[in-house]
Amino acid sequence: MAGRRHFQLVALWIALLVPAVRGQLLVQGHATAQDLATGKILVARRHMADPNFAQTVILLVQHDEKGTVGLIVNRPTKIPLSRLAKEFEGVKGRSEPLYLGGPMERSGVMALVRSHTKPEDAKAVFADVYMISVKETLEKAIAAATSSRLHLYLGYAGWDAGQLEWELGMDAWDVLPPNSGMVFDPHPETLWNRLVERENLQNAATPSRCSARQPG
Numbered sequence: 001m002a003g004r005r006h007f008q009l010v011a012l013w014i015a016l017l018v019p020a021v022r023g024q025l026l027v028q029g030h031a032t033a034q035d036l037a038t039g040k041i042l043v044a045r046r047h048m049a050d051p052n053f054a055q056t057v058i059l060l061v062q063h064d065e066k067g068t069v070g071l072i073v074n075r076p077t078k079i080p081l082s083r084l085a086k087e088f089e090g091v092k093g094r095s096e097p098l099y100l101g102g103p104m105e106r107s108g109v110m111a112l113v114r115s116h117t118k119p120e121d122a123k124a125v126f127a128d129v130y131m132i133s134v135k136e137t138l139e140k141a142i143a144a145a146t147s148s149r150l151h152l153y154l155g156y157a158g159w160d161a162g163q164l165e166w167e168l169g170m171d172a173w174d175v176l177p178p179n180s181g182m183v184f185d186p187h188p189e190t191l192w193n194r195l196v197e198r199e200n201l202q203n204a205a206t207p208s209r210c211s212a213r214q215p216g
Contacts, residue, residue, distance in 0.1 A: 031175040033165040039126030039178035052103040055192045068159040074188040075100040090142045101153030114149040126178035
């Protein structure tokens with residue numbers, strides 16, 4: 001009887017301990033609203049069901065009380081810069097790919113550039129990374145910067161105030177510190193997989209139908 005009672009107590013202790021430990025691990029690996037800021041990098045979790053954001057890596061270029069704007073940095077298209085020759089000077093003959101920055105306003109063009117000095121009319125994102133949305137400034141950057149220091153994006157990702165925080169609560173994203181090497185990674189098509197493995201992100205959670213919402 002004593003042995004049976006001991007086994008029952010051990011089983012009860014395990015039953016109580018395992019959920020507590022599991023809960024602690026989830027809390028430790030769970031991104032919160034305090035982690036969000038301009039320059040931070042979002043990494044979609046494996047269970048992200050929204051095709052617009054599945055396996056994406058996103059640089060937040062704006063985050064304030066009005067909402068959040070980001071650019072997907074790991075979706076190069078097969079469209080070369082030269083396709084913008086009618087809209088922009090200096091892109092004729094350029095074969096570098098345009099990037100799909102997000103599902104919103106894909107007819108618009110934005111750019112990220114690495115520069116030791118702040119380009120005129122550019123918005124500082126973090127360190128030496130700047131965002132450009134003014135056509136004249138973009139043309140100057142195209143003429144001066146190499147492909148490894150300048151990426152052009154069609155469209156962007158956008159969240160209303162509080163929306164991205166809600167998605168964090170649904171465990172849709174991991175949040176990483178600013179990193180220019182990730183933003184201008186030479187092999188963006190494999191960036192998401194490498195980040196998941198290298199950063200040991202909590203992407204092996206129980207699958208769920210998580211879908212990032214876009215403003216209506």
